[in-house]
Amino acid sequence: FHFLSRSQSNSLTTTRVLYKEIHNSTAHYFFRRISSLKLTKMSKKIVLKTSDGESFEIDDSIALQSETIAHLIGDDSASTSNGFPLANVTSNVLSTVIEYCKKHASVASEEELKKWDAEFVKVDDSTIFDLILAANYLNISGLLDLTCQTVADKIAACKDADEIRATFDIENDFTPEEEEELRRENQWSFQ
Amino acid sequence: MDEDEEKRVRAKRSGDRIGDDVDRLSDLPDNLLCHVLLNIPTKDVVKSSVLSKRWRDLWRDVPGLDLGFGDFPDYNEFVSFVDRFLGFNCESRLQKLKFEDRCLELKYEWDEPHVANVTRWINVVLKRKVQHVHVLESTWDVDKEVEIPSTVYTCESLVSLKLRDVILPDPESVSLPCVKVIHLDEVKFANDQALERLISGCSVLESLTINRNVHDNVKVLRVCSKSLLSFTHVGQCEENINDEDLVVAVDAPRLEYMWLSDHETDSFIISNLGSLVKLHMDVTFNLSSQKRFDPNDLQKRNVIRKFLVGISSVKDMDIASETLEAIYNYSRCERVPLLRNLSSLRAYFSDYRWEMLPVFLESCPNLKSLSLGFSKSPGEQPSSILPGHHCFLPTLEYVKIGKPMIDDEEAETKLVSYFLEKSTVLKKLTLFLNPDRKKEAPVILKKLLTIPRLSTSCQVVVSDTLTL
Numbered sequence: 001f002h003f004l005s006r007s008q009s010n011s012l013t014t015t016r017v018l019y020k021e022i023h024n025s026t027a028h029y030f031f032r033r034i035s036s037l038k039l040t041k042m043s044k045k046i047v048l049k050t051s052d053g054e055s056f057e058i059d060d061s062i063a064l065q066s067e068t069i070a071h072l073i074g075d076d077s078a079s080t081s082n083g084f085p086l087a088n089v090t091s092n093v094l095s096t097v098i099e100y101c102k103k104h105a106s107v108a109s110e111e112e113l114k115k116w117d118a119e120f121v122k123v124d125d126s127t128i129f130d131l132i133l134a135a136n137y138l139n140i141s142g143l144l145d146l147t148c149q150t151v152a153d154k155i156a157a158c159k160d161a162d163e164i165r166a167t168f169d170i171e172n173d174f175t176p177e178e179e180e181e182l183r184r185e186n187q188w189s190f191q
Numbered sequence: 192m193d194e195d196e197e198k199r200v201r202a203k204r205s206g207d208r209i210g211d212d213v214d215r216l217s218d219l220p221d222n223l224l225c226h227v228l229l230n231i232p233t234k235d236v237v238k239s240s241v242l243s244k245r246w247r248d249l250w251r252d253v254p255g256l257d258l259g260f261g262d263f264p265d266y267n268e269f270v271s272f273v274d275r276f277l278g279f280n281c282e283s284r285l286q287k288l289k290f291e292d293r294c295l296e297l298k299y300e301w302d303e304p305h306v307a308n309v310t311r312w313i314n315v316v317l318k319r320k321v322q323h324v325h326v327l328e329s330t331w332d333v334d335k336e337v338e339i340p341s342t343v344y345t346c347e348s349l350v351s352l353k354l355r356d357v358i359l360p361d362p363e364s365v366s367l368p369c370v371k372v373i374h375l376d377e378v379k380f381a382n383d384q385a386l387e388r389l390i391s392g393c394s395v396l397e398s399l400t401i402n403r404n405v406h407d408n409v410k411v412l413r414v415c416s417k418s419l420l421s422f423t424h425v426g427q428c429e430e431n432i433n434d435e436d437l438v439v440a441v442d443a444p445r446l447e448y449m450w451l452s453d454h455e456t457d458s459f460i461i462s463n464l465g466s467l468v469k470l471h472m473d474v475t476f477n478l479s480s481q482k483r484f485d486p487n488d489l490q491k492r493n494v495i496r497k498f499l500v501g502i503s504s505v506k507d508m509d510i511a512s513e514t515l516e517a518i519y520n521y522s523r524c525e526r527v528p529l530l531r532n533l534s535s536l537r538a539y540f541s542d543y544r545w546e547m548l549p550v551f552l553e554s555c556p557n558l559k560s561l562s563l564g565f566s567k568s569p570g571e572q573p574s575s576i577l578p579g580h581h582c583f584l585p586t587l588e589y590v591k592i593g594k595p596m597i598d599d600e601e602a603e604t605k606l607v608s609y610f611l612e613k614s615t616v617l618k619k620l621t622l623f624l625n626p627d628r629k630k631e632a633p634v635i636l637k638k639l640l641t642i643p644r645l646s647t648s649c650q651v652v653v654s655d656t657l658t659l
Contacts, residue, residue: 156235161241186238
């Protein structure tokens with residue numbers, strides 16, 4: 001944590017580097033807004049039914065983070081006596097998704113949420129992909145962005161195509177000639 | 192790669208497929224895979240075309256560009272790539288346009304065409320409902336700087352705007368209903384009103400960061416926003432050579448976080464900052480050792496008093512010693528307005544003049560936690576500020592003294608004594624040592640424990656971990 005001594009930083013480069021350092025080392029200290037949720041005065045319970053037959057009862061303030069569920073709630077014909085059916089989500093995945101929504105509905109600082117999110121995504125690849133698909137189906141933008149960013153970071157951490165293939169089990173179905181041709185077409189990116 | 196991955200790689204290479212290793216990444220539908228790739232620089236996205244046939248043409252459908260000027264071997268290739276990319280799916284939505292000059296050296300001979308190219312590209316993406324426009328130039332001795340087209344002021348889809356080293360023109364009208372983040376780094380404006388209107392024209396603006404430039408044509412910076420939550424202002428680094436005063440005026444009823452780092456601005460005018468929670472303050476109201484505080488300058492005294500009144504809802508504050516000095520000089524003419532809501536304070540000193548602190552602490556009647564940091568300043572003599580009579584600190588519970596003065600044990604003892612003798616409800620005082628004094632810790636602790644304590648339940652700790 002340091003303060004800039006203005007008289008010492010005359011060069012443009014130094015200023016920029018210092019400025020970036022200062023800004024990155026401080027925490028943005030404002031509290032999370034839950035303004036996007038349509039909160040009712042009395043929180044109702046919503047029942048969700050997963051594809052493998054399990055039922056989950058949760059507060060509507062948590063369920064409403066999913067735009068898909070928000071639309072279902074608004075549509076009278078959607079609910080059955082057993083609650084809202086979610087054809088594409090298994091109980092394992094839904095319980096993890098609910099964990100995310102519960103945390104993001106609570107009052108916490110931006111910094112605390114970032115730390116929590118970083119821990120939340122420390123799971124195996126299979127779970128991350130399940131979460132991407134679930135977040136997409138349930139239309140939970142925060143969770144979708146978080147999980148996609150996690151996968152993107154894993155890709156970006158790989159040195160080259162071989163490492164990406166190894167990490168994600170991608171089978172290379174190019175012939176060596178085809179691959180060579182491709183590398184030539186986009187030569188600039190491989191330099 | 193960790194152990195598990197290494198095992199998988201070895202298994203793959205030997206042609207032995209483990210049953211449950213499915214390529215779930217490639218199995219994602221196109222739109223989701225593109226969503227993933229949107230977070231990766233375009234250069235790496237294009238590289239992914241060789242992964243497998245499924246990936247060969249995917250990079251063309253990623254709805255965004257994230258390029259550095261150094262990504263291409265020459266400027267013309269850069270231009271032709273961008274033009275080609277924007278020609279794919281030219282009717283479809285584009286989410287992101289990001290250009291950054293990541294090497295801070297002039298690598299290319301910028302011609303007139305660059306300015307025209309950037310204007311053209313921005314106009315194209317604005318029509319394609321872009322959400323994020325980041326143009327981070329790094330102009331060095333260049334006659335023509337990039338000017339952002341004024342069409343940016345009426346983009347209905349824009350969510351974040353980050354600019355560096357460019358020129359923003361005078362807006363005729365500003366309507367940016369979705370912009371939440373604005374980040375302006377050494378951007379030049381047409382005049383004061385241009386910037387003010389940009390800010391006011393964003394009805395849901397949440398975060399504003401401005402890094403000033405001495406030639407930015409703004410003398411009075413007005414930030415009026417009903418939605419703003421966070422405001423960061425870093426002043427220009429060169430001395431203000433103009434006759435006119437520099438002013439920053441903030442009117443933001445929902446503002447919770449403010450960072451001010453500026454030694455050139457003459458006055459900060461605060462109004463309606465009732466929601467302020469955290470403030471980082473490194474300002475001097477353009478006072479310095481050359482431009483000394485003049486007790487007869489009523490206008491300056493007004494500015495300082497009104498500023499302190501304006502920020503009085505703050506709960507958590509960082510303050511630099513230069514600011515403390517300005518307030519100290521002010522305090523010799525007038526009583527310092529109280530900061531009744533301040534409960535946590537971190538003060539950073541670049542020298543040993545901590546004695547300005549007690550006066551300031553007297554105007555924080557509800558302070559619970561205090562952290563002090565010092566950085567070594569060789570050659571600086573102990574202060575010329577009179578010690579005076581210090582008041583009691585009736586609410587202070589926690590004190591942390593970090594990186595204290597080396598080779599000045601007397602000053603260190605004096606500082607600790609001040610807190611121990613004046614704090615009636617102190618619970619814990621922690622002294623952090625530099626690693627090279629680690630061995631002395633028990634001796635230092637023993638000495639500190641002999642200092643009489645007003646608060647009998649107070650714990651005194653000497654620690655060697657340098658976290659504040």
